[in-house]
Amino acid sequence: VDKLKKYITERIGDSKDDIKILRFNSPLFRVKEIKTPILIIAGRKDRVVPYRQSGKMIKALRKAKKEYENLDLEYAPHNIFRYIDEKEKVLNKIEGFLAKYLNS
Numbered sequence: 001v002d003k004l005k006k007y008i009t010e011r012i013g014d015s016k017d018d019i020k021i022l023r024f025n026s027p028l029f030r031v032k033e034i035k036t037p038i039l040i041i042a043g044r045k046d047r048v049v050p051y052r053q054s055g056k057m058i059k060a061l062r063k064a065k066k067e068y069e070n071l072d073l074e075y076a077p078h079n080i081f082r083y084i085d086e087k088e089k090v091l092n093k094i095e096g097f098l099a100k101y102l103n104s
Contacts (some may be wrong), residue, residue, distance in 0.1 A: 004009030028053075031060040037067040039097045041090060069097055 013022050023029050038061060043055035054070065061068045071093045076086045 015025045028057055028060055031057075031066060034061070034064075034066050036098075037069070037101050039094065040068060040070040041073065041080060041093065042070065042071040043078065043080055043086075045075055046078045048078035069093075 008045055008102055015022065016056055028033070038057075040054050040057060043050045054072075058068065071090065073080060073086045073090070076084075076090075080090050
């Protein structure tokens with residue numbers, strides 16, 4: 001846990017000392033500025049980015065009436081492409097999302 005905290009702090013910022021910049025850079029707090037559709041793919045077994053964060057983002061997008069799609073993966077960890085059982089589902093969702101929004 002200490003190694004992970006150090007890694008995150010060095011690359012992203014400290015959750016206490018750098019709160020202003022972290023909030024400024026967070027899409028959750030800038031959702032009104034989003035102009036293009038968003039695809040959120042979240043794995044319930046993700047130990048890097050807690051699954052509940054995708055729910056918060058979806059709620060904010062819905063409240064701001066922003067266009068989005070999401071894919072909820074029951075067993076996938078952070079690296080969704082390492083979990084082979086969900087790989088086809090993920091690729092199909094991405095392909096459909098891109099076809100829908102790039103061809104419009």
